Amino acid sequence: MKLFAILPPLEAVAENKLEQGTPLSLEELLKISIFQGVPKPLLEKNLGAVVLRRFRKGEVICREGEQGSTAFYILTGTAQVMIKTPFAHLKTKSTSRWGHLFSKMTSLFVNKRDDPRAQDTIAYIPIDAPVDLSYQDPVATLKIGDLFGEMTCLSFYPRSATVVAGESCEMLEMLQNVLQICQRNPTFKKQLDDNYRERALVTHMKSVPLFKTVSDDYLKQLKAKVTLVSYEPGTVICSEGDTADALYLVRIGFVKVTKAFPGGEMVLSYLPRGSFFGEMGLLGYVQDERRRSLRVPVHIPAKLTLKDQTDPIDVTVADLSNHGALLKTDHPIATNQGLLQFTISIEGTITRVQVQIRRTMESEDSATTIGVEFENMNELQATQIRQIYQKSSTTGVRSASCTALDHVELVRVGFEEMRTMMKLFPSVQEQMKKAAENRESANRYLMSVPRDVPLDDFLDHGLIQAQNLLILDLSKCTRCDACTEACAATHDGVTRLVREGLRYDNYLVATSCRQCMDPLCMVGCPVGSIRRKDSLEIIIEDWCIGCGLCARNCPYGNINMHPFEALEEDHKNPGVMKPVVKKKATTCDLCTDLPEPSCVYACPHDAAHRVDPKSFFGFQGSTPEGVSVSNLETTK
Template identity: 40%
Template sequence: MSNASDPSDKPVSFDVTDLVEGTRPDDEGLFARDVDGQLIRVERATASELDEDVALTIDGRAITVKKAVPTRDAQGNIIRDDNGAPKPRFTTIYDAASEAFVRKPGDPHPIPALCHKEHLPPVGVCRVCVVEATEMTRRGPRKKLVPSCVQRVNAGMIVNTINSEADPDAAERVKASCQTVVELLVADHLPDSQQHTTGNELAAIAQRMGVTQSRFAGRSIQRGQDNSSKMIMVDHDQCIMCGRCQRGCNWVKGNNVIGRAEKGYESRIAFDLDSPMGHSHCVSCGECAVSCPTGAMQFQPSFIETQIKRVQDDMVAEKKDGEIVTADELVKIDLFSGIPYKFLQFNGAAVVRRMMAPGDVLCREGEYGSTAFIILDGEFEIFLNTTRGAVRNEKASGLAGLLGGLKTVVEKVGGRARLADVGAAQLLDNQRILRNKEDVVLGEMTCMNRYPRSATVVATQPAEVLEIKRNVLYMLQRNAVSREILDRVYRERSLRGQLASLPIFDSLDEANRNLAADYLSNKADLVSVDPGQTIFKQGDLADDYYINKLGFVKVTQAYGRDERVLNYLGPGNGFGEIGLLSSLGNTLKESLGGEIRPGVRTATCSALDHVELIRIRGDDFRALLQQFPELKQNLAAKAKEILQRDQEARSRLQAVEADEFLDQGLYLAQSLLVLDLERCTRCDECTKACADTHDGVTRLVRDGLRFDKFLVASSCRSCMDPYCLVGCPVDAIHRGGDSLEIEIEDYCIGCGLCAENCPYGNINMHGFDKQEVDAKGKLRSVYQEVDGKKLPVVQQRATTCDLCRSVDGKPSCVYACPHEAAFRMTGKQLMDMVSR
């Protein structure tokens, strides 16, 4: 029986830092021996060791690394504790070698590895990543072969890998050990059919180690195949029990489906309580197959072909130009070189090559984008058509409005335009913003945060781009090499532009604004904040200034035992200047108000959702004010305006349940279904109309949050930053190209991730019999044999409200209400109505 339910097989349930902290050359359960042979308890990394340098030598190269590094999740985000501090883990030899030798895409890592990937917690089970580590003891130098993925670095350590030219004898010992392990794995788990298969990491390492034929006989026990899944083929005989599929399923995705069964030669991975994969609770997200380093898990060819055909058909139907780029082509591009080949296969239709002629439009301002663009060749110009094009639906005027009709408008926002897709740069008169392949990527901010395109991008010369979907962009961020490229581009292109466009620099001329941005861009760092996490508290000493890059920040102020929500800050807003300004002298303190305590935070700021911040240290901020004295009074005036606005907001929000408004996410809504309970007679015509319009599957429930005299029904809100769009394995859910509605494509695989991600219960899963086209071109149901019975294969698909865009664009729920009690409105409009 599988022990998939055993907590030890669920990495989600424990701290991943436990897997690498304190590992010594000799492990004995909970204890280890230090270099002098003393028995010690395994240590944990401390926060101070994040800043402590360790000097060591790898292959004759002297390098210095931090003793500990922040623990990161599968997307490369830093994992933090309840106080917002990063969780440290000891730096390993593999980490140090990566930092020293892998500088750019395509650089080979000097240490081969099978069970370890940078986005997974290391476990050290394959022993392919063995190196020779030498440490000095009182008895002299001590050499030992150790697994580099779990072995921590120590000061003065000398490491030799299979490539070491500094100590050829050590390199030979390491290579012999590694070759023996690889030969054993090849004998049992690498059939002839997989010897030269692209994406088989065991075959690639065997070739790298010069293992063309194993000296050992293969295993006699056959573990068999499992083809019960319509999406993934499982060959247990090729499984090397590295645990990468298990960690991918349980730790990365949190599905907790994969465990282990049996022992010894008969041990294998198992699903649920040792069920066939197709009969288990597997949601077909594909993470296990993407993680697998051998041919043990591969995607069904029919599944990949179907996905590609669907996308091709959609491109033809929508008259879109482009050519689907194959996995074999993508792995040759530097940016994609570290991405698993199987992931590129799985998302074989997620990357489309587009050839652009001069004058062709790549994307338009105001569109809701779910893709980013990798520039391979050519040049593009970015410009604005409106001050800011935010596409919104609002109630139509006249008779149509009385009947609940909507009209689409482009909402203009005053002030300086911020171009999210081109680094929030200010677009001045007669200024051209040009981008080429040196900039690598366009549109990544819109792709990640799901806001409207903030600029129009037009080709100025023949160009070639790759249009990638969000799940591909997430995978690029997971890979260290790709992430480094994207971060470098952001710092060189986006960060400086975003700093230059900050309102605090309004009093400076263009030259000084650019000088100020240049000064800060080299001193700013990027900070990730989890939902609900406090950034700083009221009464804390003011030390840093922050700029919101992504997400929403809640601002609250406490009065006695009462706490009031003053504001929420979206992307592009800076905060934290008041506490810093109040410490600069009595004149500024008096201009801000006599009750302000110098150098102390006046409010509490916390993350409402996933927030990315640009942090500027207080010393650098104060030095900036000394370098540009004219900023002081301007900032003081703006800070005074903020304090006055906060006072007005406090008074205005006392009459409404602001906390509930924010906690329920209503501030993010762009299209709430609001029922006026003083008019509503509970006839349920809105729900009936929805079901009749959508083939009997209703997309709303006449229940939900009561807010004042209004009921916010359970129906898709078209959130500004939809949680449902995060992580779809086939990118089947996205916004409409030029609208705010959420669309779910027919190729949805029914994994249910979007329904789980939606915190408001507005996405439902409904089942249906799977059908396929037979040889005669007719649809027929697909059956499978279970316990000797032939049963239809039941699939499920996600559904959500699309404001009837798939029908006629007129919400049936609103039109069906006989009492004019149903309305569609934004969260801000609802708050304004209640506040009056």
């Protein structure tokens, strides 16, 4: 079906015309369902920011790793979305037949089938489209009504996948302002959500390791019960200490997970699409028996007419089971879903509360004051109350705060649904327990870092590490560069170490992965291939597309792009394969295949050490002069 009869047939259009796209008039735009309901003047102002693009079968619409700033909406036809970069991670391996004697290590590109790594459980690759790609066969089809490239458009992340026209197709290519207009349009939003719910939600849930064993039938039932929620950049999704009431799956964007830490805030992770959070709280890993808080969403009563979301509101919560004693609340926030959210601090046991809402600016007499009792509230709220009342409840509080880093869309699976699922599929609970235990042990590790450390220095310099640091004792180092030469000799001539970095007293923290407090390298990875293991070590997954964003984001230059040769179809000669140089991101691998890192082994002056930062900085902070490197734990 041709939407635009005024346009010439596709075959007659010159190539360059296709490249440029066709600007659309206001009337033409209004014919398209996604723009219906958008105010005309708003659309008129942004006419140049959306074009109609037409692609022939097999034509490349966008390529993985490329920079971009637009999103595509499919009007007619289909498109194939795929990752063309070979799946592999860089592995250095000693290939010597003489044991470790002549240990020149060879950089090998191996995939997880040949080299399974710990926690390699991800079967689906998240991309910037409403579908996930299977690790086994990373190709999927996009259909009419699908929107792809949202993250590139909104946050300027590199393209996550290559999209090729599956047949002759027409698409709208739009810039950020148009996409934002569309997202604010309830019709369009509903259409996207419905599409997603119908086509991708089950796959998405299947891609989450927690739900691996849940039957398709159950997931199909579940898809109607879950809530799709979106957050603008900087919005707090949940705060540390809040009552846990749901599990969240990241659908679009990045969620920053932080934890309060003595002297600062630690970024535990940036969760990309395909990740989940909230399992620890649901399982009650973090319980506070004496003092609990409950985040309460209350429908704003119709008679309390609010001008906008900033209208000042006052909320009073009385504990009816305790002679109307007032409970502490935080500042209420009106959401755009017509809800008022606030947190009640609860001590001991309560059975019945009453909520009064009024506008602050009005006098007591004229204020709209209504009473809401929890018993009369909807099921969701009642569930939350039950969670508090039931002593046997397993729910707890959030162990960390989660904030939307950019435009974030989440799938919210409520507590009741999770509880039912856990009953029906005990393996879900086991998986959740496992994930929660891993995260809990990582958190415990972090909290075990000595408190007397000058934490500001740690935070400022990004020197809090979970595993290892390469430090050079500058009072011994003769600057002979044997360490970097050894690193290069070990890794096919490409050094992963630069003898420059931050100084900490007489020590130089040389440039190699530091597993920072705030791992900026993870922000924006279009395919979520760089992530932090529970041990906090940075790992780059097989499906890295070599866009180099992580290398650019790393403030210490600790991520290198390692070139390798691959075969790719020649754009000029379809069907002909040609060798091309692709890249994969890599960090210092600590020469894990060898008994000791090469840099340390090759330092003739005993100046290079891999140290456990906990023990090193533990006393470095208080008595720097007394530190003897020979007493440090040199990790192997």
